[in-house]
Amino acid sequence: MRIDSKGRIDRSRPLTFVFDGTSYAGFKGDTLASALMANNVRVVGRSFKYHRPRGILTAGSEEPNALVEVLGPSNQTPNTRATMQELFEGLVARSQNRWPSLGLDLLEVNDLAAPFLSAGFYYKTFMWPRRLWEGLYEPLIRRAAGLGRLSGKHDEGTYEKAWAHCDLLVIGAGPAGLMAALTAARAGVDVILCDESSEPGGRLLSDEGAIDGLPAADWVAGVLAEMASLPNLRLMTRTTVTGAYDDGTFGALERVGLHRRPRPNLPRECFWRIVAKRSILAAGALERAIAFENNDRPGVMMASALSTYLNRYGVVPGKRIALFANTDSARNTARSLMAAGVEVAAIIDPREDAAEEPGTTVHRGAVVARARGRMGLREITIRKGASETRLSVDCLGVSGGWNPTLHLTCHMNGRPRWSADLAAFVPNDGAIPGMLVAGAANGSFSTHGCLAAGAEAARASLAALGMAAPMAALPQAEDAPYAIAPLWQVPTKKRAWLDFANDVTTKDVALSAQEGFTSVEHMKRYTTQGMAPDQGKNSNVAALAVLADATGRGIPETGTTTFRPPFAPVSIAAMGAGGRGAGFAPQRFLTSDRASRDRHAPMIEAGLWYRPSYFPKPGETTWRESCDREVMMVRSSVGVTDVSTLGKIDIQGPDAGRFLDFVYTNTFSTLPVGRVRYGLMLREDGHVLDDGTCARLGETHWLMTTTTAAAGLVMRHLDFVHQAFCADWQVRFTSVTEGWAQFAVAGPRARDLITSALGRAPGLPFMGCSDVTVQGIAGRLFRISFSGEEGYEIAVPTRYGEALFRDLIARAETMGGGPYGMEALNVLRIEKGFITHAEIHGRTTACDIGMEKMVSAKKDCIGKAAAARPGMTGPEREQLVGLKPLTDSPITAGAHLFAQGAELTRENSAGYVTSVGYSPLLKSHLALAFLKNGRARHGETIRLVDRLRDIDVLCSVTGPVFHDPEGEKLRA
Amino acid sequence: MRLTCPFCGPRDRREFHYYGAADYLNRPGPEAAASAWDDYLHNRDNPAGVTQDLWYHEQGCAAWLKVTRNTVTHEILAVDAVAGGAA
Amino acid sequence: MPDLIAKPALGHAPLTLAGTTLTEEPQARITAIAPFPGQTDAVARALGMAFPAPGQVVESGGRSLVWAGRDIAFLIGDAPTVALAASVTDQSDAWVTLALRGPQAVAALARLVSLDLRRVQAGQCFRTGLNHMPLVLIVEDADRFRLMTFRSMAQTAWHEVQDALEKVAARAALTA
Ligand SMILES: [Zn+2]
DSSP states (O other): OBOTTOSSOEEEEEEEEEETTEEEEEEETOBHHHHHHHTTOOOOEEOTTTOOEEOOOOSSTTOSSOEEEEEOSSOEEEEEETTTOBOOTTEEEEEOSOSBOSSOBGGGHHHHTGGGSOTTHHHHHSSSSTTHIIIIIHHHHHHHOOSSOOOSSOOOOOEEEEEEEEEEEEEOOSHHHHHHHHHHHHTTOOEEEEOSSSSTTGGGTTSOOEETTEEHHHHHHHHHHHHHTOTTEEEETTEEEEEEEGGGEEEEEEESSTTSOOOTTOOSEEEEEEEEEEEEEOOOEEEOOOBOBTTTSTTEEEHHHHHHHHHHHOBOSOSEEEEEESSSHHHHHHHHHHHTTOEEEEEEEOOTTOOOOTTSOEEETOEEEEEEOTTSOOEEEEEETTEEEEEEOSEEEEEOOEEEOOGGGGTTSOOOEEETTTTEEEOOTTSSTTEEEOGGGGTOOSHHHHHHHHHHHHHHHHHHTTOOOOOOOOOOBOOOOOOOOOOOBOOOSSOBEEETTTTEEHHHHHHHHHTTOOSHHHHHHHHOTTOSTTTTTTTHHHHHHHHHHHHTOOHHHHOOOOOOSOSSOOOHHHHTTTOSGGGGSOOEEOTTHHHHHHTTOOEEEETTEEEEOOOOOTTOOSHHHHHHHHHHHHHHSOEEEEOTTSEEEEEESTTHHHHHHHHBSSOOTTOOTTBEEEEEEEOTTSBEEEEEEEEEEETTEEEEEEOSTTHHHHHHHHHHHHHHHOTTSSOEEEEOGGGEEEEEEESTTHHHHHHHHHTSOOOOOTTBEEEEEETTEEEEEEOOOSSSSSEEEEEEEGGGHHHHHHHHHHHHHTTTOEEOOHHHHHHHHHHHTOOOTTTSSSSOBTTTTTOGGGSOSSSOOTTHHHHTSTTSSSTTSEEEEEEEESSSOOOOTTOEEEOTTOOOOGGGOOEEEEEEEEETTTTEEEEEEEEETGGGGTTOEEEEEETTTTEEEEEEEEOSOOSOTTOHHHHO | OEEEETTTEEEEGGGOEEEEEGGGGSOOOTTOOHHHHHHHHTOOOOOSSEEEEEEEOTTTTOOEEEEEEETTTOOEEEEEETTOOOO | OOOOOOOOSOOOOOEEETTEEEEEOOOOOEEEEEEOTTOHHHHHHHHTSOOOOTTBEEEETTEEEEEEETTEEEEESSOOOSOOSEEEEEOTTTEEEEEEESTTHHHHHTTTOOSOOTTOOTTBEEEEEETTEEEEEEEEETTEEEEEEEGGGHHHHHHHHHHHHHHHHHHHHHHO
């Protein structure tokens, strides 16, 4: 019901929206909750376990009941708090956790079955028979459980992540936060002021107080006007600070587009990482409920929320309202309501010494014993001593006092402390380094107390930032003391709710205690108290108090309540913004990329790189046909492939050779200029780190090649070795991977192709290198091979890569050759027994791959000591071998090897397969594998078993080099 | 978490690569006893309190850094360049 | 035989959103100079330019020496002609340089870079990340930046800067 002349909504801007298929009217400035209230919609959701009808409880992000699905063109967002969802034209929302409808929910049968659904129900009921779990229990539970549903489709909405930096972060823009931010910003520091509401002001917009003789909202407007003139103050509304992390880092979620119709490129939400030198938590306090029988009936809500709905949205949820409160703050609510012409039928105040209230009846020393009205409150029972009276009301505002919103102070392991005066937990100083807590969040509940604490926190923060902090007069405001008589529950034999969202009652907590779960951590897990989307904001403290009652202990002795991030739910879409699809990682493209795609080569990801798999020719229908042809092309004429992805590290300096000797197992300092050597690099723990060639370009100039996979790793390793062990050596190294496009040219006609491309014969011996001029461009030529054929690698600056690739392919094609892709490259190197990171996977030693002789005895090197340790060499280890199936059968990488006749157990595994390919040359599948004592077992027959792919084949064990084992082709 | 690189200033931890304990700086000589190598490679304290470990400013200046920090309070007590030479 | 044809990293036309322009800069001569340990001063003398302190750009005679990491700087402009007690590598082809200039440049960068760019000024540079990509960020002015990243990642870099700019522009349109 709307109250004319009240509220901050814009009555000149009517809006229509749809809830559960019905169209309603509201105004700009409404939330979905206030607009539903204005339309007298009382039931807005169903509870999680018992499917009880529920109404709006609060006016903030802590709302446990009014969780709805918001339907957009590309999104279906469940568990949206109707209290936070601002209204916009065309908003479509749907209640959740009901079937088929809010009015008739068939799962409400759970409510009748409540005696069987008490705490621990899942643990007790579904334990056995075990076989029923997957088939019956789990689907059943999943159907009934859950708050809201996902669409099952991709969320195509726009989200973003961003960084912000400031000197002082102020969290919350109520009286304390506004005062703190203003004081600090006036002093000139950079301030970010975050508030989760659409409008700053906090409770100053909800309560009808006065500041400096003006309505509080006018004072807020004045402060905001001044703030707008301060360029060093950044106000972030609709932004919830969700987490406090190490070293002044905070997470915050901004609702950018959720309150308006979608627009292209406008993010729905932004997840901010805010880095602040200092921070002030001024997040206010949350009113808490009192548990009594059926206190979850629609129409029972927080007293302070009534003030918010009236003063901020101009709406009341009933015609005849009662209040049940043990503090004075609810009196303001009563006065506001009465001043607005709403009947306040009674105030039920458990305090014997409570004051009278003009205009209504105060029941002193009384409690509300129960509520009636399943689909909406009709009546309450007032109990005083032994007598009970009934009162017809359609709304009840409840206040059990206030809990400081101290959640962020718990995020770095801080534990709050119990204040007996406030009957509430308050934060400890220093819980978050650099953070001060001010105002209601720190237990100062009066307006004056908040303003004073905000100003003081700002001054202290400024001092810590090394800034002078001028004293300014504080605005005048009420400074009423906080008087509370703690009351957590009204005794009942029926159910009284604590956690509305998870349907946890006082009975459940008592049962938990009775069954021995007396620690608060056990109780929470046993009852699911505090595990719903509101994370116990409304109920954890009360549940702790009820547990204390049940166990006969005081609250501080029973435990504490703590909170982890996030303060409010953060959508995964916001946290993962930018990471969808290709956004997950950068894409690295070769200079030959366009030319390869022009030839319809499918691309395969190799780390971040995109490399061509194969180059299909007309008529080829499978990758194998193309791959086989490309392999035979290289073996019989010439092939060209892009190897620019290999890491290239330029190493210069008088100590370069010495440095290479230290990082490689073999000796490089003796390599002549113009020559290339294969090198093996170990980790300090004796395992193989990487392998590759290294060329000596000049007396003090070398070029190291790494594998594609380990390029970054090797650079990091070299930096470590240099900086940690020999920082004074005259050597520096720089990655030049990106600067060169490099192509392998391999095959019996490789020399012809190079001769054609250079206009002269290469004139290089095997493992030679030289500078060359390639069609007018300075480049480099290496005679190295990864295929077993005569091979060259030719490099030019990256900008010329595409032109050179197209040129080389065109020339190759005139010779019966052409491009080859990763698949053929892999088969070629398996035929030749060359290893990749499939073999040097982090657990292999030089000995395992047959390279122990490459570990020079004459010098120290990284990994040498560990490589010689027991267990790192010898026949008990798995050693690199080749495998050839005895029958024409595919074999697979990952398969395990067993002696014939051995039982197929893990213990009997004698090794495993690392690489496989089909050799069109040998007309056989081939594998590289590690086999225990493999080098001594060439010629044996071994059983290859892959139970995942149902492969069981006998193979003969061979040396790993199938093709040209003497290397005659390379040296030709 | 943020680390103040002696070259680059305060940076988010996403820019850094974690390696392991600062023990890795004390490489035994080639002739050292096997136990010295075991200690160097594998045996580590796991202190509740001050510890030193190695971080690489990978998305930054490429300096290796020795970070002294408290595992209980998360306080960063010092960040030093392994090779020295920082401002 | 004709000479090989050079290609730009992207060949994209400039993009302007919310008054802020993203451009692919022409490829410049970039020489990485990493002095050997203890040789920084000698290298500076030989170059005739101060070697930049961390985060600094030194300008001289139409060349700039951009600090690019621990004891390494990028000489942008003509390559050194004298021998240096340093590792010297030609990096001209290794980097793509984008420029982001305009009132929303800092806001767009806040979506891509974790740095505090509140009070940056000409003469500063940073080694950092452009999301997951390596970045040398050169400040031309408080709202004018050059972004150098790996050439092979040019497409992703352009795409991500454009994406950030589009979002910033969509936000700016709300208050315009
Ligand atoms: Zn750094």
